[in-house]
Amino acid sequence: MTSLEQLCLACGLCCDGTLFDGVQLEAADDRQHLKELGLPVKVSRGRNPIARFAQPCAALCANRTCRVYADRPRQCRIFECGVFKRAKAGEIDSATALRLVKKARHQADRVRRLLLRLGDTEEHRSLGERFHRMQERLEADPGDQAALAIFADLSLAVHRLKLLAHDQFYTRPDESRGPGKLKVER
Ligand code: SF4
Numbered sequence: 001m002t003s004l005e006q007l008c009l010a011c012g013l014c015c016d017g018t019l020f021d022g023v024q025l026e027a028a029d030d031r032q033h034l035k036e037l038g039l040p041v042k043v044s045r046g047r048n049p050i051a052r053f054a055q056p057c058a059a060l061c062a063n064r065t066c067r068v069y070a071d072r073p074r075q076c077r078i079f080e081c082g083v084f085k086r087a088k089a090g091e092i093d094s095a096t097a098l099r100l101v102k103k104a105r106h107q108a109d110r111v112r113r114l115l116l117r118l119g120d121t122e123e124h125r126s127l128g129e130r131f132h133r134m135q136e137r138l139e140a141d142p143g144d145q146a147a148l149a150i151f152a153d154l155s156l157a158v159h160r161l162k163l164l165a166h167d168q169f170y171t172r173p174d175e176s177r178g179p180g181k182l183k184v185e186r
């Protein structure tokens with residue numbers, strides 16, 4: 001196994017709903033086949049329908065391998081995060097790359113723990129969506145001081161994760177939108 005493969009197997013952040021909310025399919029992707037493989041592909045209504053599936057990805061295994069690797073969509077084939085790109089180019093060594101991945105995973109885990117403390121168990125949703133929904137929930141019903149204090153910690157944790165994602169993982173300026181979302185599509 002190459003060190004780059006080891007890096008992705010230690011990470012999974014581009015598949016588990018941390019960096020992205022979903023994967024958008026392209027014309028060349030076989031939607032029906034991907035559905036048959038268990039990916040919950042949905043097509044939006046409207047003039048320019050978009051086919052996508054949400055993350056955390058249903059094909060992501062516990063050991064962070066991709067269950068549909070041979071048939072994965074084009075966006076999954078071409079995506080390389082900034083850490084991966086720099087490790088591939090030899091700009092950072094594999095220990096540095098692994099350290100960055102571990103740091104991001106640690107920060108994402110903190111976000112998950114804080115969401116759980118606020119009663120969010122929706123692990124089938126992306127982190128960005130969960131934070132956004134929590135923000136809306138507390139805006140509608142602020143709850144008690146303890147909940148607000150946890151939400152303040154959560155906002156800070158999401159902010160830190162976003163900064164790290166921007167600095168080290170996203171490779172295009174349009175890869176993150178709005179304060180409540182880490183990322184919409186890839
Ligand atoms: S975020 Fe980067 S290092 Fe992590 S699995 Fe995706 S490509 Fe690999």
Ligand code: SF4
Pocket residue numbers: 014015023057058059060061065066067068069072073076
């Ligand atoms: S299809 Fe595979 S590579 Fe694509 S998001 Fe899912 S687990 Fe990741």
